[in-house]
Amino acid sequence: MTARQETIDQICKLLTPFNSSAKTLNADTDISTDLNIDSVAVMDFVMEVEDHFDIEIPLNVVSETRTIGELAAVVEKRNQKA
């Protein structure tokens, strides 16, 4: 498994409790529109991601990130920084 896929899997696991839809999660899933998660829940979810990876993802970055794959790229970039 690639490092990227591993990050995606971990993000999917963190997102599962927020996903009340029947949709399966993958790299192309749009966190907000595909899953019908409201803006506050998205921020709560990102907090879980921040704590899981022990990184900082400012809200400004969250608003520009749509899919799980994009979020995985943000996580990896910020992990390298740390």
Added chain:
Amino acid sequence: MIDLFDKHKGIVDRFTRMMQMGVNAVGVTNDRILSPTRAMINGRETILAGTNNYMGITMDADCIKAGQDAMVEFGTGTTGSRVANGSYSLHTELERKLATFLNRKHCIVFTTGYQANLGMMSGLAGPKDTIFLDADSHSSIYDGCTLSGAKLVRFRHNDATDLDRRMARSEGEEGGRLVVVEGIYSMLGDRSPLADFVELKKKHGFQLLADEAHSFGVLGPHGRGLADEAGLEEDVDFVVGTFSKSVGAIGGFGAGNHPMFETLRYAMRPYMFTASSSPAAIATALAAIKKLAAEPQRRERLRANSARLFDGFRALGLEIGCNVVSPVIAVKCADEVSTIAMWNALLEAGVYVNIALPPGTPNKLCLLRCSVSAAHTFDDIDRIISLFRTVVARKAAA
């Protein structure tokens, strides 16, 4: 062509479902206002328990007279911003009196409370700075933060340990750091654990802003808010507040002791590019603040009423948003549909409370939110408890 309204279809569906269950819970019309705690709604005299009219000052004869006199003397509106058109003597008088009331060196008045937060956040922080904001912050704080262009870091509600961890992650970055908390949180009614954040200031060296929108006039020996109550005003660098709650007018303010505070007037777009408050709004605010200072019994009355409602709800076994007495008393409900149904039943029985639903609430909560007024009588409070017993407690038990 993609219709710009397509994205709002979800709102339409949700709104339609609500309307099928009764009246518009987020757009009630008060046909007549009878007193700070009574209105005619749908032809029925209704107890108002969701208007944030904490001091019950909106129909005060002296405040009304002050507004009338100001309108006669200064006219209906200012027709422009203070930067372009200049100030009226009323604006500067209010800023001076309010600074004295707040025991702060400087005070700037805004046209609305919403703009006070937009102005203060964007004036204090810029693109190189970081704002750390409590997760449960009011939307005006979020919007002000966005307007500032600063890096935005959200910390877990009322959790200084979590803020400590998040500050450590951004240690060594350039730019200033602003931490934003609220005196009383509008949805659940809980207070910020201010002492914990003040303690953290010593470790990390940031500037602290408290939004006292729901606590100004309400908390503290002088009615200045949570920092006044906690005895920590010196540690709070900036305070924001509104005139639309305990002051019973419309407008907002930012205050502080920083020697450069006045320069914010030329750095805050929501202050510079909007018309200044109308003479009547400013004059009623001035009169109301005088009353808040001279009549501490209003705070006592509010406290007694809040305690009575809090205890009454607890005795019914209702789950309340926070575990301390607060003028905001929110009852947690099971889901959106039952909350809308209970809200309608309460209105039909003659009490207006707020309905609060996600994403306007933290943790996906559905709330029937009451705000208590000093102008409520004990009979009013007992009536509200009795209606909640019939409508809400019975439903919860079923």
